Amino acid sequence: MRKITSVFCLFTILIFVQNSFAQDYTDCDKAFKLCGESPFLIGDADGTSIGLPDTGLDTTCLPEEREPVWRKWTVVQGGILTFVLTPQSEDQDLDFLVYRSNTTNACHDKELVRCMATGSIGGGWGIDRCMGETGLAVGETDTVETEGCLDEDNNFLAPLEVNFGEEYVMLVNEFASLDLGFMLDFGGTAELDCITMTSVPPANYTDCDEAFAPCGESPFFIGGADGLSIGLPDAGVDASCVMQEYEPVWIEWNVNSGGLLTFVLTPQNDEQDLDFLVYKFNTDNNCDDKELIRCMATGAGMEPTPDEIERCGGATGLMLGETDVEEMLACSAGDNNFLAPLETNSGDRYVMLVNDFGGSDLGFTLDFGGTSELDCITMTTVPTIDLENNESSLFHVFPSISQGLFSLEIDEKLLDSELYIYNTLGCEVYSNPSIKNKQQQINLTNMPNGVYMVVVKKDNHISSKRIFVRE
Secondary structure (H helix, E strand, O other): OOOOOOOOOOOOOOOOOOOOOOOOOOOHHHOEEOOEEOOEEEOOOOOOOEEOOOOOOOOOOOOOEEOOEEEEEEEEEOEEEEEEEEEOOOOOOEEEEEEEEOOOOOOOOEEEEEEEOOOOEOOEOOOHHHOOOEEEOOOOOOOEEOOOOOOOOOOEEOOEEEOOOOEEEEEEEEOOOOOOOEEEEEEEOOEEOOEEOEOOOOEOOOOHHHOEOOOEEOOEEEOOEOOOOEEOOOOOOOOOOOOOEEOOEEEEEEEEEOEEEEEEEEEOOOOOOEEEEEEEEOOOOOOOOEEEEEEEOOOOOOOOOHHHHHHHOOOEEEOOOOOOOEEOOOOOOOOOOEEOOEEEOOOOEEEEEEEEOOOOOOOEEEEEEEOOEEOOEEOEOOOOOOHHHEOHHHEEEEOOEEOOEEEEEEOHHHOOOEEEEEEOOOOEEEEEOOOOOOEEEEEOOOOOOEEEEEEEEEOOEEEEEEEEEOO
16 A cells, blocks of 8 residues: 655646635535636635534544535546545645435435544554555555544545446545645546546566555556666566566565466457466565566557457456466467466465556456455456366357357367356356256357357366357
């Protein structure tokens, strides 16, 4: 977790002329709709300095209102939404509640989605990590920080994953009642009605020694790096796999319980080309003593064919059923943008470099899966395939790429087998407990674009094939 330092433009549109925002926006029904270029300077409220919360306010998060100011906004394009609230004085303690509207009557039918109430212990001030700037930041995973200042609190919560048409209202409380106002700066990949905003705050995890350690429930959204967009690899990076760093982000994790480990890196748009290197530490968290165990450097190329775009673009990672440990530059025959899972043991420590070869600064989503357990990470569980007994020659799926309709042909030996189809996260999306015919149709037209694993199981024999859904 980290705190975000906002950088504000010199020519910010300040919708504030000493009390232009210090108007009666002290109730949800009177919430002010922001419009203009973020960041906004917002003055203090002219309502009661201290009072009980409005009707409908979640008092388990905020027992009372102090200099309350309500703001609202509407989403016109879905994505990740962040914001930073910056007080005008170090003595201010800003709290906030974010609600999502369930109907057009936002104030009377709303759902609390973020609660920030941390800041002081026993009325004392100056707790650095629980005072000052606050908001929603890339890399955070918690949705609530309650009163006081717990060891894990840092004054920032997880970003919102917003969708088109959603409406939100936010109450900002100035707990110290100093009447000084604050700055509000929106960021993210989403777009808000009437608001021009900052892109996702970048991650400062551009070196192995500064690697980000995810904590919380997978998946995690990770913003683009703020290091050099293009540069030579750091000392200790295997240049035979990645010759240059493009928007590098380093991520580390520890294994609590051994097993198979998978993950999927999903870019924010089709123009990104994510590469990755996975290292295993030989000594505790020593970036100078690590072993390269997975190398993904393939890509669709400058003028790719549709086949190359399908096989070597988009999501990438470690996937059940894969056996290769590297895919090098270009898009060679047999490459499909996925490598074999890791077989981990308790106590293993790993670090991964993710390169955005397109240099887009858009970030990506990281979703862990598998049968192993990672420290501080809750992740998806994937089924286990006995690769030693994999008899994939006994069945065929064609075409390998389609809009969702596939034909399955099996050998007579596999009649009465169980059929399962999994996505790259290891989630089952299709099943047939007993295959009765040597030929059958599979309909995945309701599934999103991506790679899927077809698994046929009979007794102790398991066969698997990859297929691709693409509109």
